[in-house]
Amino acid sequence: MAVAAHKQDRADERAYEDAARGRRAAERQAAKNAQALRNGTMSQAAFDDAQRSADERPGTFPKVRARRPDRRHFGRNVTTRTRRRGKNTLIDGTVDVDADVAVINSGQAFRDADTGNWIANGRTYGMHENGTVFPVSGPGFHDASRGGFKALGAYNEFGGDTAEARRWIAQHKLSPEAAAEGLQLFRTLGR
Known part of the structure; x- marks a missing residue:
């Protein structure tokens, strides 16, 4: 039982680490989009759409690990x-x-x-x-x-x-x- 729980905990840790990598990649893309907006190579509307779609699509991870409600x-x-x-x-x-x-x-x-x-x-x-x-x-x-x-x-x-x-x-x-x-x-x- 303890071994199975440990394996599940480790799998959860790996999933969260993957999520953190995905979050960092999304942050890098957001920084590139902000630079493109400042350079004039991206319109404000396109920038807003990119930000909104990044927040609303699945694949967005919480900044901190979600925990059960009180x-x-x-x-x-x-x-x-x-x-x-x-x-x-x-x-x-x-x-x-x-x-x-x-x-x-x-x-x-x-x-x-x-x-x-x-x-x-x-x-x-x-x-x-x-x-x-x-x-x-x-x-x-x-x-x-x-x-x-x-x-x-x-x-x-x-x-x-x-x-x-x-x-x-x-x-x-x-x-x-x-x-x-x-x-x-x-x-x-x-x-």
Whole structure:
């Protein structure tokens, strides 16, 4: 088992090294295009098209190795103490996140030049500077409001729609809409 994992790790390292070489080649081409633009041998429109197509086609590699999303994006891990944002996107159990991250790292994902987001297997991910990806949209992703996320944490922590969960939700003055959203997420994301 350990040998197979080591071989896979080594294969991943080689793929990432290949990606780095590809990135350096793309950077050299971008520098040549910039020089051609300055020399007047390339129009601004052609330069913009070259930059955009380089960012959007498969074969574009992230500047840093992509890593799994934070635990808080997996619905089953949410508790009452989990850090919340204004908008929270949760991942259900049908998504093979490791496969999506591998697609991004291998250069097979598309990159949206306008947003910088990565599209892998029909799902859109953003990426923090350290390489940690986060879900944005797509199949298997569920948006949650701040209140719905809090309520989901209560349902997870207290084992579903129990008296303790309802008491916690009431004590924290969550709206009935947030409680209903949290319960729907609890049922959708499974336990």
